[in-house]
Amino acid sequence: MGNKAEVWQGTLALMVLKTLEAMGPLHGYGIARRIEQTSGNRLALNYGTLYPALLKLEQEGAIEAEWGLSDNHRKAKFYRLTRAGRKQLARAAQDWEQATAILALFLAPGEGGA
Amino acid sequence: MKTLRASIVRLGGLLHQQRREADLAAEIESHIAMHTDDAMRAGLTREQARRQALLKLGGVEAVKEAWRDRRGVPFLEHLWLDLKFALRQLRKNPAFAGAAVLVLALGMCASTAIFAFVDAALVRPLPYPGAARLVAVTETSAGFRRANLSYLDYQDWKHFNTVFQSFDVYSGGGFLFHGPDGAEPARAGRVSAGFFRTLGVTPLLGRGFLASEEGPGAPRVVMLAHGTWQQRFGGRPDILGRAVTLSGESYTIVGVLPADFQFAPLGAAEFWTVIDARSGCAVRRSCHDLDGVARLKPGATMASAVANLASIARQLEQQYPDSNRGRGVSVILFAELVSGDFRPILMLLMGGAGLLLLIACVNVASLVLARAEARKREMAVRSALGASRARLCSQFVTEAVLLVAGAGALSLLTASVLIETLKKLIPAAMLPQMSFLRDLGLNPAVLAYAAMVAVLAVAWFSLAPLLHLAASKTRDSLAEGARGATGKAWRRLGSRLVVVELAIAMVLLAGAALLGKSLYRLLHVNLGFRPDHLALITVAAPDVSYGAKERNVALGREIVSRVASLPGVESVALTTQPPVTYNGNTDWIRIVRKPYHGGHIEVNERDVSAGYFQTIGARLLHGRYFSDAEDASKPKVLVINETFAERYFPGEDPIGRQIGDTQLTPKSIWTIIGVVADIRDGALDSEIWPTEYHPFNQDPSTYFTVMARTRQKPEALLPVLGPVIHQLHPDVGSTGETTIEASINSSMTAYLHRSSAWLVGGFAATALLLGVVGLYGVVAYSVSQRTREIGVRMALGAGRVSVYRMILQEAGRLAAAGIALGAAGSVAAATLARKLLFGVSSWDAPTLAAVAGLLGIAALAASFVPARRAARVNVVEALRCE
Numbered sequence: 004m005g006n007k008a009e010v011w012q013g014t015l016a017l018m019v020l021k022t023l024e025a026m027g028p029l030h031g032y033g034i035a036r037r038i039e040q041t042s043g044n045r046l047a048l049n050y051g052t053l054y055p056a057l058l059k060l061e062q063e064g065a066i067e068a069e070w071g072l073s074d075n076h077r078k079a080k081f082y083r084l085t086r087a088g089r090k091q092l093a094r095a096a097q098d099w100e101q102a103t104a105i106l107a108l109f110l111a112p113g114e115g116g117a
Numbered sequence: 118m119k120t121l122r123a124s125i126v127r128l129g130g131l132l133h134q135q136r137r138e139a140d141l142a143a144e145i146e147s148h149i150a151m152h153t154d155d156a157m158r159a160g161l162t163r164e165q166a167r168r169q170a171l172l173k174l175g176g177v178e179a180v181k182e183a184w185r186d187r188r189g190v191p192f193l194e195h196l197w198l199d200l201k202f203a204l205r206q207l208r209k210n211p212a213f214a215g216a217a218v219l220v221l222a223l224g225m226c227a228s229t230a231i232f233a234f235v236d237a238a239l240v241r242p243l244p245y246p247g248a249a250r251l252v253a254v255t256e257t258s259a260g261f262r263r264a265n266l267s268y269l270d271y272q273d274w275k276h277f278n279t280v281f282q283s284f285d286v287y288s289g290g291g292f293l294f295h296g297p298d299g300a301e302p303a304r305a306g307r308v309s310a311g312f313f314r315t316l317g318v319t320p321l322l323g324r325g326f327l328a329s330e331e332g333p334g335a336p337r338v339v340m341l342a343h344g345t346w347q348q349r350f351g352g353r354p355d356i357l358g359r360a361v362t363l364s365g366e367s368y369t370i371v372g373v374l375p376a377d378f379q380f381a382p383l384g385a386a387e388f389w390t391v392i393d394a395r396s397g398c399a400v401r402r403s404c405h406d407l408d409g410v411a412r413l414k415p416g417a418t419m420a421s422a423v424a425n426l427a428s429i430a431r432q433l434e435q436q437y438p439d440s441n442r443g444r445g446v447s448v449i450l451f452a453e454l455v456s457g458d459f460r461p462i463l464m465l466l467m468g469g470a471g472l473l474l475l476i477a478c479v480n481v482a483s484l485v486l487a488r489a490e491a492r493k494r495e496m497a498v499r500s501a502l503g504a505s506r507a508r509l510c511s512q513f514v515t516e517a518v519l520l521v522a523g524a525g526a527l528s529l530l531t532a533s534v535l536i537e538t539l540k541k542l543i544p545a546a547m548l549p550q551m552s553f554l555r556d557l558g559l560n561p562a563v564l565a566y567a568a569m570v571a572v573l574a575v576a577w578f579s580l581a582p583l584l585h586l587a588a589s590k591t592r593d594s595l596a597e598g599a600r601g602a603t604g605k606a607w608r609r610l611g612s613r614l615v616v617v618e619l620a621i622a623m624v625l626l627a628g629a630a631l632l633g634k635s636l637y638r639l640l641h642v643n644l645g646f647r648p649d650h651l652a653l654i655t656v657a658a659p660d661v662s663y664g665a666k667e668r669n670v671a672l673g674r675e676i677v678s679r680v681a682s683l684p685g686v687e688s689v690a691l692t693t694q695p696p697v698t699y700n701g702n703t704d705w706i707r708i709v710r711k712p713y714h715g716g717h718i719e720v721n722e723r724d725v726s727a728g729y730f731q732t733i734g735a736r737l738l739h740g741r742y743f744s745d746a747e748d749a750s751k752p753k754v755l756v757i758n759e760t761f762a763e764r765y766f767p768g769e770d771p772i773g774r775q776i777g778d779t780q781l782t783p784k785s786i787w788t789i790i791g792v793v794a795d796i797r798d799g800a801l802d803s804e805i806w807p808t809e810y811h812p813f814n815q816d817p818s819t820y821f822t823v824m825a826r827t828r829q830k831p832e833a834l835l836p837v838l839g840p841v842i843h844q845l846h847p848d849v850g851s852t853g854e855t856t857i858e859a860s861i862n863s864s865m866t867a868y869l870h871r872s873s874a875w876l877v878g879g880f881a882a883t884a885l886l887l888g889v890v891g892l893y894g895v896v897a898y899s900v901s902q903r904t905r906e907i908g909v910r911m912a913l914g915a916g917r918v919s920v921y922r923m924i925l926q927e928a929g930r931l932a933a934a935g936i937a938l939g940a941a942g943s944v945a946a947a948t949l950a951r952k953l954l955f956g957v958s959s960w961d962a963p964t965l966a967a968v969a970g971l972l973g974i975a976a977l978a979a980s981f982v983p984a985r986r987a988a989r990v991n992v993v994e995a996l997r998c999e
Binding site: 030031032033036049050051052054055058059062063064073075077078079080 | 120122123126127140141143144145147148150151152154155173174175176179180183184186187188
């Protein structure tokens with residue numbers, strides 16, 4: 004339990020967008036499972052936090068929702084990336100890469116100062 | 118962009134809430150179902166699988182709540198919920214809501230209405246550009262803090278000063294306007310040429326006066342007040358250049374003043390003319406009849422202006438010792454001159470209204486607290502169910518806002534009525550001096566004041582219960598049976614508030630009583646004459662026709678005999694100034710056969726006809742009065758008052774002594790033939806000045822007052838006085854017919870004292886009511902809390918009497934504390950306001966004792982009801998209670 008990482012502030016939306024880009028339309032439960040799998044089960048994701056995040060993305064126009072049928076023939080609400088969502092994903096991914104690259108420079112051993 | 122979009126969508130989220138809720142519930146249900154399916158496939162039982170799904174989700178309700186916070190605008194939704202809840206709470210408790218709103222509205226209404234007057238009189242700048250740099254400039258003398266300027270002194274001050282951008286003078290006066298119905302006196306202003314430029318006033322039509330019009334040989338020109346133009350000249354546009362006959366002389370109209378022009382010192386002036394530099398008074402340095410108004414230069418201060426003028430005055434004193442000895446300088450803000458008489462009373466009333474507001478707020482706060490106490494359990498339950506502290510606070514704030522908003526709206530309505538009512542109560546004769554009241558009303562400044570009061574009230578009503586609740590713990594409140602500790606805490610707080618209320622009520626009551634006593638003393642001050650059955654009318658005759666002494670004396674005699682022939686008239690007399698008006702119109706004298714050091718002996722001078730003293734009912738102390746036959750052909754004689762005799766002839770017999778002008782010029786010598794008991798010539802509250810009474814027939818005037826003593830009601834004579842004089846001489850005007858009692862009653866002094874006494878009395882009565890109701894509330898609450906204790910006591914053998922004693926003692930302690938605190942406050946407040954007291958000291962013991970007694974009795978009566986209830990407690994029920 005102790006060695007699972009918490010989801011950092013603001014990264015959940017990015018993970019959701021990336022998941023939807025990779026997987027196509029998917030319901031909330033599916034997205035949650037997929038995020039966990041992708042992280043190699045290293046993330047402690049509280050599934051409940053996903054729904055306000057999905058609502059926020061929907062309000063921002065990054066995703067759209069529609070009721071459909073799941074693989075097991077259960078009624079489920081499917082989320083799909085919109086054009087605006089793709090752009091937002093591209094921008095956020097770039098920002099994130101840049102941020103991690105900068106942080107990596109700081110954390111690299113032996114570089115710089117005395 | 119996306120935030121904006123999201124905000125709009127969120128606002129939209131406030132709509133269709135039910136459908137969205139259902140959608141969310143379905144989505145979460147499907148989530149749990151899919152998760153359960155997966156977990157069962159992994160080998161768990163249905164129960165275990167579902168449990169795991171729920172755990173992983175983090176609780177269905179928590180998810181929904183987080184989702185809801187994101188869906189709409191939680192703040193707005195909460196506000197709406199709070200509002201709905203607060204309204205429901207208030208409706209459920211109409212007695213509380215009604216009482217709180219009414220009490221608060223009462224306090225807010227009084228203070229808003231009084232503030233409207235304060236704003237009009239003291240806060241709002243006068244309607245002149247750069248009014249803050251306008252100063253009122255006069256001389257000073259031994260008798261007057263502000264004494265009139267003489268024209269020649271003014272000329273020197275104007276010429277040599279280095280502090281004024283411009284400096285002008287004005288003086289009130291009157292003309293006889295010869296209208297279609299004959300001569301009619303009209304108020305006028307005489308001003309130096311630059312007067313309107315100094316004020317910064319541009320005429321509506323035509324022009325202001327030219328400097329050349331002040332000098333000798335200038336044509337006579339006049340400017341009209343806007344109302345005069347409208348009413349006397351029908352507002353005709355071709356008015357400029359027309360001639361108007363004033364007091365028998367022709368003037369050319371050169372300008373009309375704007376409609377909103379106001380000049381309080383000469384409020385009712387209809388005609389404005391230029392000071393005649395050649396006239397009798399203007400050429401004598403010792404003749405003072407002007408007031409100055411000046412505009413300070415940029416950089417000049419009041420202090421530098423006083424210093425500058427004082428050095429000029431000192432030079433003039435050396436140069437002209439006879440006329441200028443002891444003449445100093447007074448410079449005050451012009452605004453201060455205008456509001457001067459009203460400032461102390463307005464401050465007093467503002468203080469009174471403030472105290473009333475305070476007591477209302479304390480009262481409502483204790484209501485709110487009592488309710489908060491009763492709702493402790495509700496709060497505790499909400500808090501236990503997860504309501505955040507902020508959420509609980511916002512509930513109190515919302516309720517406070519609702520209460521204050523209701524009270525505020527009600528108070529604005531009543532305040533506007535109150536303002537109008539108070540304005541109507543101002544005697545018409547005083548209105549011209551209060552021209553600043555013209556735009557009195559609920560203007561933005563007054564509304565801002567009301568809003569400020571409202572915000573403070575909201576803060577106070579929401580903070581008080583919050584602080585109170587913060588002190589108690591949720592757990593204790595849930596276990597409400599344990600009422601001991603918290604109930605006691607509330608009782609202590611409530612008691613303190615009641616002490617404050619009673620103390621304030623005491624201060625207001627004492628203030629009202631002292632002011633009432635002042636008013637009584639004022640209206641019953643020894644006048645030195647009998648004011649009943651005295652009618653009076655002021656007469657003005659044109660100098661051109663009646664200026665000659667013989668003609669003037671003849672006019673006086675004719676009017677006296679004509680009025681005396683009216684039915685019901687007992688006797689008639691003339692005076693240049695009726696009693697109970699003001700000290701002033703003075704004379705500088707020197708006493709023959711007494712050492713003279715050049716200081717000015719300044720005494721009131723009145724010219725009265727032979728029957729004056731008998732007509733008004735004065736009392737002769739020594740010597741005799743003069744007779745009608747003592748005119749210019751006889752030796753000059755005069756009557757002095759008692760104060761004159763005591764001050765200048767202490768221990769001597771003044772009869773037969775002589776006085777003259779400062780040079781004792783032979784023709785100025787008068788012989789004293791009588792001493793009359795002091796007649797109150799000045800205002801009711803001013804001291805008696807030494808006064809000399811000259812025979813009208815030896816020193817006549819074309820402007821005088823006719824006084825008639827009647828057998829029936831003097832009011833009956835008023836309608837005929839004017840027409841009778843008019844019939845006698847159509848070119849003589851008359852004005853201001855009234856009775857002396859009415860004129861005393863509507864005098865500024867009487868009005869100020871009366872209005873302050875009544876208003877503070879009203880505040881005090883309200884405060885008394887609120888304070889006593891507050892006390893009742895606390896005692897009643899205490900009794901209800903102690904029912905069980907009382908039951909136990911009685912079961913153990915305590916008699917009803919001892920229960921009475923216990924409750925009344927508790928109330929008595931509170932009342933005593935309030936009264937003691939209030940007594941100290943009363944003395945302090947009355948000391949602050951001692952200038953408004955007349956004939957009563959600020960620590961008048963009988964008044965304080967009476968007020969304390971009244972408050973004590975009222976407090977006793979208020980606590981008797983709950984005490985009785987306590988004593989009638991049914992022991993068995995009381996013990997069972999809870």
